[in-house]
Amino acid sequence: xxxxxxxxxxxxxxxxxxxxxxxxxxxxxxxxxxxxxxxxxxxxxxxxxxxxxxxxxxxxxxxxxxxxxxxxxxxxxxxxxxxxxxxxxxxxxxxxxxxxxxxxxxxxxxxxxxxxxxxxxxxxxxxxxxxxxxxxxxxxxxxxxxxxxxxxxxxxxxxxxxxxxxxxxxxxxxxxxxxxxxxxxxxxxxxxxxxxxxxxxxxxxxxxxxxxxxxxxxxxxxxxxxxxxxxxxxxxxxxxxxxxxxxxxxxxxxxxxxxxxxxxxxxxxxxxxxxxxxxx
Numbered sequence: 001x002x003x004x005x006x007x008x009x010x011x012x013x014x015x016x017x018x019x020x021x022x023x024x025x026x027x028x029x030x031x032x033x034x035x036x037x038x039x040x041x042x043x044x045x046x047x048x049x050x051x052x053x054x055x056x057x058x059x060x061x062x063x064x065x066x067x068x069x070x071x072x073x074x075x076x077x078x079x080x081x082x083x084x085x086x087x088x089x090x091x092x093x094x095x096x097x098x099x100x101x102x103x104x105x106x107x108x109x110x111x112x113x114x115x116x117x118x119x120x121x122x123x124x125x126x127x128x129x130x131x132x133x134x135x136x137x138x139x140x141x142x143x144x145x146x147x148x149x150x151x152x153x154x155x156x157x158x159x160x161x162x163x164x165x166x167x168x169x170x171x172x173x174x175x176x177x178x179x180x181x182x183x184x185x186x187x188x189x190x191x192x193x194x195x196x197x198x199x200x201x202x203x204x205x206x207x208x209x210x211x212x213x214x215x216x217x218x219x220x221x222x223x224x225x226x227x228x229x230x231x232x233x234x235x236x237x238x239x240x241x242x243x244x245x246x247x248x249x250x251x252x253x254x255x256x257x258x259x260x261x262x263x264x265x266x267x268x269x270x271x272x273x274x275x276x277x278x279x280x
Contacts, residue, residue, distance in 0.1 A: 106140075106259040107131055112156060121164050121186075125258060128155045136220065138261040144226030144249035145169070145214065146258055157260075161252055162227065163193035170217040171197060171227055176205040179215055182227055182246060195228060195246040202242055206233055212246050222261060 109127040127133050129152050139146040139159045147167065151158040160167060163184040171182040180197040187193050197212060210230040216223025228246040236243045 105262045107133060107262055109133075109157075109258055109260060111256055111258065121161060122150070123159050123161070123255075125157050125159060125260075126155070127260065128153045128157050130154050132262050133157045133260050134262075137263075138221045138225070139258050140225055140261060141250055141255055141258045143251070144228070145221065146250055146252070146255060148220070149260060159258070161193070163187075163195055163248060163252060167195075169221060169227060170215045171212050172215040173204075173206060173230075174211040174213045175207075176210070178204040178206060179217075180244075182212060185245075193248070193252060194231070195248060197230070197244045197246050198236065198241065200233075200242040200244060202235075202240065204242060206230060206242070206244060208233070 107127055109125040109131075112124045112126050114124075115122040125133075125139075133149060133152055135149050135152050137149045139148060145162055147159050147161040147164070149157050150160040161184070162169060162182070163186065165184050165186050167182075167184045169182040170179070172179045178200060180200045182195050182197050185194045185196050200206060208230055212227040212230065214221040214223055214225040214227060226249040228248040231245045231247050233242055233244040235241075
């Protein structure tokens with residue numbers, strides 16, 4: 001504390017001495033002081049100019065970065081739009097193929113609700129008797145067979161999915177032409193829903209990933225609709241036939257838009273599956 005007081009006293013004494021000097025001496029001291037501070041001041045000016053230039057560069061970089069980000073977002077949006085267009089085109093091509101297979105009498109519908117007790121069982125669509133929908137009509141989408149109409153009201157209908165154990169579909173292998181009956185297996189322990197193709201002759205030409213399609217026998221499902229793909233093949237319990245697990249072609253968890261195949265569109269309105277009986 002005393003040391004600080006002494007330094008302060010010396011400082012004021014020095015100032016007093018400087019101001020008491022003659023004018024010519026004061027000018028000399030001022031010149032010396034100015035010269036002493038000239039170099040640090042020049043350095044400070046250069047440092048300030050550098051800091052200002054760095055700030056300007058950073059602002060320019062930030063602006064450029066913002067522009068680049070905006071351009072990247074534009075490109076990402078364009079890419080997403082192209083993907084959406086590509087996907088829409090694919091669906092339209094699949095729908096055209098559906099019309100060739102199922103005929104032109106297709107009734108477009110959207111899913112309203114699903115059965116809360118199991119996504120693989122039934123769903124309700126927004127078309128009913130007033131739109132020409134009737135029980136027994138097949139339901140498809142751009143991927144393949146979905147199921148069959150089982151109940152109808154004036155403005156809505158219930159669809160029984162092909163993975164329900166109540167469903168039977170006359171089918172054949174697209175590659176080899178081998179016939180069989182596809183039935184739903186319900187939900188597996190893994191949470192997915194599958195089907196099984198039964199009554200396949202023992203010496204059938206069948207491989208994993210073979211495509212399973214509707215055979216058209218029975219008159220309900222138009223011939224050539226994709227049901228799914230062979231996953232696993234084994235002998236049945238009788239030892240007289242082989243059976244194969246079938247993974248449905250349509251992802252029943254993701255469907256939204258479906259088509260009901262009305263009479264004149266490839267089916268004759270008879271029953272092959274679901275609802276009131278298990279006909280083959």
